[in-house]
Amino acid sequence: MSALILLFGVLTGCVTLAPYQRATLMTRVMQDPYDTREAATAAHVIEVREAMAGASAASGASCGCR
Amino acid sequence: MPLAPLLVGLLVTGGAGAADPPVRVDTSSARVDVFTDEWVTVVAPSANLDLTLPRGWSVSGAWAADVISGATPHITTDAISSATSFHELRNGLSVDLQAAPKTTWSLHGSYAGSIESDFVSNTAGLGAKVDLLKRMASLRADYHSRFETTGRADDRSYSEPASAQLLDLSWAWILGRGTVATLLASGEWDACSPALGCVANPYRTVRTTQGVVLPERHPDTRGRAAGALRLSQALGANTAVHGGYRYYADSWRISGHTADLSLARSLFKDALVLRANGRFSRQGAAFFFGPEYDGTPAWRTGDRDLGALHTWKAGIAVEGSAYTLEGLSRLSLAANIDRLWLRQDDFAGDHSHDAWLVGGGLSAAF
Numbered sequence: 254m255s256a257l258i259l260l261f262g263v264l265t266g267c268v269t270l271a272p273y274q275r276a277t278l279m280t281r282v283m284q285d286p287y288d289t290r291e292a293a294t295a296a297h298v299i300e301v302r303e304a305m306a307g308a309s310a311a312s313g314a315s316c317g318c319r
Numbered sequence: 320m321p322l323a324p325l326l327v328g329l330l331v332t333g334g335a336g337a338a339d340p341p342v343r344v345d346t347s348s349a350r351v352d353v354f355t356d357e358w359v360t361v362v363a364p365s366a367n368l369d370l371t372l373p374r375g376w377s378v379s380g381a382w383a384a385d386v387i388s389g390a391t392p393h394i395t396t397d398a399i400s401s402a403t404s405f406h407e408l409r410n411g412l413s414v415d416l417q418a419a420p421k422t423t424w425s426l427h428g429s430y431a432g433s434i435e436s437d438f439v440s441n442t443a444g445l446g447a448k449v450d451l452l453k454r455m456a457s458l459r460a461d462y463h464s465r466f467e468t469t470g471r472a473d474d475r476s477y478s479e480p481a482s483a484q485l486l487d488l489s490w491a492w493i494l495g496r497g498t499v500a501t502l503l504a505s506g507e508w509d510a511c512s513p514a515l516g517c518v519a520n521p522y523r524t525v526r527t528t529q530g531v532v533l534p535e536r537h538p539d540t541r542g543r544a545a546g547a548l549r550l551s552q553a554l555g556a557n558t559a560v561h562g563g564y565r566y567y568a569d570s571w572r573i574s575g576h577t578a579d580l581s582l583a584r585s586l587f588k589d590a591l592v593l594r595a596n597g598r599f600s601r602q603g604a605a606f607f608f609g610p611e612y613d614g615t616p617a618w619r620t621g622d623r624d625l626g627a628l629h630t631w632k633a634g635i636a637v638e639g640s641a642y643t644l645e646g647l648s649r650l651s652l653a654a655n656i657d658r659l660w661l662r663q664d665d666f667a668g669d670h671s672h673d674a675w676l677v678g679g680g681l682s683a684a685f
Contacts, residue, residue: 268495283499286581287579291655294352295632299600302630304569305602307487307567308505
């Protein structure tokens with residue numbers, strides 16, 4: 254755990270980008286498919302058929318799907 | 320006023336026409352997804368609207384429905400114990416109100432509700448998001464409290480309550496000009512009716528080796544936790560790869576792993592974006608799961624999804640966008656098709672849960 258925190262600190266402290274240096278991050282291909290409404294639909298469908306849930310795109314009210 | 324024409328009108332016009340409007344449409348979208356396997360077909364239309372309000376406020380609203388139809392070849396261990404065909408309609412609404420007094424932090428409150436003939440769910444939430452480290456990192460925390468009531472379509476007096484408390488945390492940080500990593504963690508505690516248990520189905524029964532038919536009965540509490548790591552990496556100006564890994568565990572002794580990978584390619588200056596994606600998951604069984612039961616166990620389930628299983632999903636998606644339309648910053652048309660394979664360890668020969676997931680939609684940004 255200490256090593257993980259130290260690694261995290263090093264990684265976050267090494268790089269600082271100005272707004273004009275973030276153009277690549279703003280492109281359509283850099284949008285994580287996990288973070289879209291399509292992903293939320295797929296996550297809802299899959300979580301009904303698995304027992305696992307969480308740390309995913311699914312959110313909102315649940316359903317009586319069982 | 321009918322909802323569909325209103326949403327389409329807002330989708331295309333964005334409420335344009337008012338000088339310096341106090342309310343501005345940011346994005347609007349509508350889509351339809353269809354899921355189908357040997358047992359059920361679900362048609363799921365949905366629509367979303369994001370508005371910017373004065374003084375740093377914004378609101379998002381969404382509607383989604385599930386139109387479910389199906390026929391079940393199995394009689395005992397199935398969603399409906401004795402029905403051969405069924406139809407169901409679920410409607411859900413959600414609203415999220417956000418306040419952003421500063422550009423570096425925001426608060427939000429949300430409500431989501433869904434209703435069907437034998438189930439009602441209400442979820443309220445609060446959350447906060449803050450940008451840190453010269454806006455190289457973003458921390459988000461969300462807390463939700465959910466209340467559900469499970470009923471029976473054939474018995475209006477039947478009503479079993481359940482509640483859940485959920486906490487979601489995420490930490491996203493920019494590691495370089497084309498690299499973003501995200502850590503996610505979630506925890507959930509469910510407290511359910513002792514007469515039914517958590518996520519138990521009141522229609523489902525199990526048959527013991529002695530030939531006795533018993534109603535399904537799950538434990539009335541459940542603790543769940545999951546942690547995930549996601550990474551997005553640009554490969555040049557027009558290509559990116561995204562991947563993630565999640566570990567899950569709960570108090571029913573179900574644990575599992577999920578991994579996903581996708582590749583995105585932009586063509587014609589973002590006018591066309593192609594994506595290919597894959598997902599694999601593997602889970603163990605709940606401690607009370609069994610393909611058959613001997614005697615009268617305290618906990619018993621006919622839900623095969625609580626058993627050991629693994630799933631694969633593979634698919635492609637395409638999105639076409641136009642950027643030079645009057646009043647719109649972007650208008651996009653998207654479509655996706657995915658194939659899902661599900662294999663349960665105790666029913667290896669059953670391929671009836673292999674499914675297609677097809678979807679498409681229109682979205683506009685103003």
